[in-house]
Amino acid sequence: MGKNNPYKRGKTWTIVYYTYSYVGGKKKRKQHQKGGYKTREEAAADLKKIRAQVELGLIKDYSSQPLEVYLRSWFEKHKVENDLASCTKNGYKVNIEHHIIPYIGNIKLKDLSTEDIRHLHQVLLDKELKAKTVVYVHNVLKAALGAAEEDDLVRLNVCKKVKPPRIEEYIPHLLSEEQLNKLVGNIKGDPFGPEIAMASMLGLRRGEILGIKTKDINFVKHTLTLSRQITIIKDNTSTEKTEEYYGETKLKSRKSNRTIDISPEIEELVKNQIKQNQLNKEKYGEMYSDNEYVFCDMFGSFKDPGQLDKAFKAALKKSNLPNNVRLHDLRHSFATVCADRHMVIKALSEILGHSSTAVTDKYYLHTINGKKELPNILREAFGSKDSDDESKESK
Secondary structure, three states, rough: OOOHOOOOOOOOOEEEEEEEEOOOEEEEEEEEEEEOOOOOOHHHHHHHHHHHHHHHOOOOOOOOOHHHHHOOOOOOOHHHOOOHHHHHHHHHHHHHHHHHHHOOOOOOHHHHHHHHHHHHHHHHOOOOOOOOHHHHHHHHHHHHHHHHHHOOOOOOOOHHOOOOOOOOOOOOOOOOOHHHHHHHOOOOOOOHHHHHHHHHOOOOOHHHHHHOOOHEEOOOOEEEOOOOOEEEEEEEEOOOOOEEEEEEEEOOOOOOOOEOOHHHHHHHHHHHHHHHHHHHHHHHHHHHOOOOOOEEEOOOEEEHHHHHHHHHHHHHOOOOOOOOOOOOOOHHHHHHHHHOOOOHHHHHHHHOOOHHHHHHHHHOOOOOOHHHHHHHHHHHHHHHHHHHHHHHHOO
């Protein structure tokens, strides 16, 4: 407005200033007016101050688009840029469409508050969603608003200011090395025996075991490569109702995709399974689907993970072992045995496919021998020489 800014409006003075935003990569300008100044000098001074704040980025034109519009746009971009696995994409979509948009989707981005986030948490908990699910929803929204903050669409990522519900940490029920050996010995000949043995002797996840194919085994280098899993797939892309089924997906993280060394016992177990698969292929002919799964059913298809869980419970009963142990607890038990035998934590972390050694550290807290040896370690490190001399004299 040049010379006419500030300008007189009735008995008071009004100023005009502009804020800027970027939409679709294009710079957009929005005009604002502020009035009520008693004198021109007062208005001009405030105009100068506001212009400086705009220049410093302290005053911005934040987005008025509804959260639901932004979330859908962000998701389409995010899933391509990050090459999300199909199960992850479906998880994000379910959270956005079913757990966020119905409750706070109509709120404008710039108006979203910490109170709205707390309200969302409470609504989901009242619907009896598990705390773990609510945390997942929170993290998806947090990621989306983080991108909005970077693009200056919001002043602040309000999810950073709100703590999600606390997840009660599951304490695994561990089997000792002796109990693991007893279990593996008693499941020989069991239809699900090889899978239970793989979980006990390598600490693999259920889906990882069922996803192993013959090409993943290198009998020359004595290695096993893990790159896929059999897991629940939630598909809501074609209908409003989410469909769930078991299917093959790639492992989610870079650390989960790994190659590990295997023992002669594991190699023998795998070879026997491959031989059995070949016999089934010859027996059932066209009825056999050669999907190259090592641990498959008699027709070549991957086994039902739920049936494996049931078979494991039966194996526990057969071996007279505690029935509160989950199949996944074999993974924890394996880690504990390795820790008790002083395996280097980095090596154990790589075998388990953990995201970092910090995750693996948790298993050392559950070790049996490690706790027993702690007094000896402390005595060796910090004990006085006098006590050592007394010890030698007593011998």
